[in-house]
Amino acid sequence: VATCFNTRSLEGLEIHITAGPTREPLDPVRYISNHSSGKMGYALAEAAIDAGARVKLISGPVNLATPAHVERVSVTTAQDMLHASLEGLASCDIFIACAAVADYRPTSIAEHKIKKGNEEIMELHLVKNPDIVATVAASADKPFTIGFAAETRDVLSYAKDKLARKKLDMIIANDVSQTGIGFNSDENAVTLVTTTTQIDIPQTSKRQLAKQLIEQIALLYKQSK
Ligand code: CTP
Numbered sequence: 001v002a003t004c005f006n007t008r009s010l011e012g013l014e015i016h017i018t019a020g021p022t023r024e025p026l027d028p029v030r031y032i033s034n035h036s037s038g039k040m041g042y043a044l045a046e047a048a049i050d051a052g053a054r055v056k057l058i059s060g061p062v063n064l065a066t067p068a069h070v071e072r073v074s075v076t077t078a079q080d081m082l083h084a085s086l087e088g089l090a091s092c093d094i095f096i097a098c099a100a101v102a103d104y105r106p107t108s109i110a111e112h113k114i115k116k117g118n119e120e121i122m123e124l125h126l127v128k129n130p131d132i133v134a135t136v137a138a139s140a141d142k143p144f145t146i147g148f149a150a151e152t153r154d155v156l157s158y159a160k161d162k163l164a165r166k167k168l169d170m171i172i173a174n175d176v177s178q179t180g181i182g183f184n185s186d187e188n189a190v191t192l193v194t195t196t197t198q199i200d201i202p203q204t205s206k207r208q209l210a211k212q213l214i215e216q217i218a219l220l221y222k223q224s225k
């Protein structure tokens, strides 16, 4: 029997979610990016709408339709994503950083297509991008701030380190060493970590996982108030 229920656990709340990869241009025809599909962030946006939230989705370039009722802001670079994330924070109750932000960008963008030279080795100079979720967590309007940690080893210890370093309220730890889950996949398994709790959510579809995450987030958000 298919049970269709709606808890409306986020009624009256506003959620901002970053999703997908960022793209860092090198010249007019090339960029540095990653394989993030955006599926987890989009699934969270849809689950948050179903739970009654107002949702702003700050999205890098992905091949996904915008879920119904979601306000989507399309961005390209990490710097664009930062600016879009800092806008409207005053009305944001919960911020979820699901995007796979490029850690570095080229120090400069060539005005014209870079030509192949005679040298066999080419060096690129990169500069660190701003940390979006840490900047949001450090803002005067700090919402309940949630990050993701995709790791291939020492998953929980790296995740806890990021929770503390970025001053997050929660981190969703994701072991991406196993194939078939996480990055660019349809399924995922995670551990939700706060300073006081640790909750395992076993492998399931990103859609189901998003529903479970949204219910846990709603609960922990309300406990924090
Ligand atoms: N994040 C962000 N801005 C960045 C880098 C990461 O907002 N410039 C966010 C991601 O969206 C995620 C969390 O920070 O929610 C952790 O991202 P991750 O790449 O795991 O952390 P880093 O601090 O970049 O560390 P590393 O890549 O070295 O593991």
Ligand code: CA
Residues within 6 Å of the ligand: 101, 102, 103
């Ligand atoms: Ca990173």
